[in-house]
Amino acid sequence: MDQIRIGQFIAETRKSRNLTQRQLADSLAISDKTISKWENGRGLPDASLLLPLCEALHITVNDLLSGEVVSTTDYPKQAERNLMDLMKINEENRRKMTVSIICSVITIIAVGALTAIASFLDLPTVARVILLIFSTATAAAGIWAAVVLACTAGYFECPYCQALFVPSTKEYIKSYHTFTRRRLTCPVCGNTGMCRHRLIVRP
Numbered sequence: 001m002d003q004i005r006i007g008q009f010i011a012e013t014r015k016s017r018n019l020t021q022r023q024l025a026d027s028l029a030i031s032d033k034t035i036s037k038w039e040n041g042r043g044l045p046d047a048s049l050l051l052p053l054c055e056a057l058h059i060t061v062n063d064l065l066s067g068e069v070v071s072t073t074d075y076p077k078q079a080e081r082n083l084m085d086l087m088k089i090n091e092e093n094r095r096k097m098t099v100s101i102i103c104s105v106i107t108i109i110a111v112g113a114l115t116a117i118a119s120f121l122d123l124p125t126v127a128r129v130i131l132l133i134f135s136t137a138t139a140a141a142g143i144w145a146a147v148v149l150a151c152t153a154g155y156f157e158c159p160y161c162q163a164l165f166v167p168s169t170k171e172y173i174k175s176y177h178t179f180t181r182r183r184l185t186c187p188v189c190g191n192t193g194m195c196r197h198r199l200i201v202r203p
Helices: 003-016 021-028 032-039 047-057 061-066 075-120 125-152 169-174
Strands: 155-157 181-185 192-198
Touching: 003 032, 003 047, 003 061, 021 032, 021 047, 047 061, 061 075, 075 125, 125 169, 169 181
Parallel strands: none
Antiparallel strands: 155 192, 181 192
């Protein structure tokens, strides 16, 4: 799915209905910043907002996900294409999360082994220092790779405006978290809260 195309379609359809971003946002009980983000191609509507958004714009979900009004003859084919796109996105997110976990495990094992070798084997001081430096570098690289993969696997859902967003790597690292939620600042509404990690995007 093309976020920019979908965003342009939302903007064009909204304007054709003579709705301002504020009016559309009020009808969905969200902020106009969320509408602006969608229209600028910086995010997609949450699954819970798809039907209300389509009703407000007098379009179908298939039209929305296609970024254009789909003709009756092309409808089944386009619906299938949109479903396949969502399946690909979800599969890619799962793969990223799996690789992130594997990367973390390998990093822990490698750093543990290097630290053990440097600590317990009878080595010259220079070799011991080099091993410890290499161990630190391995830990930093492994953690960074795992974080980048985990950060971009899916989206985080704002508990206030329900916007879906991908945080910056820096914010992701700094935030404290539980198993499924992370304390992040929503770029749409500006509120900070425990945002749920949404790995699977549903139509």
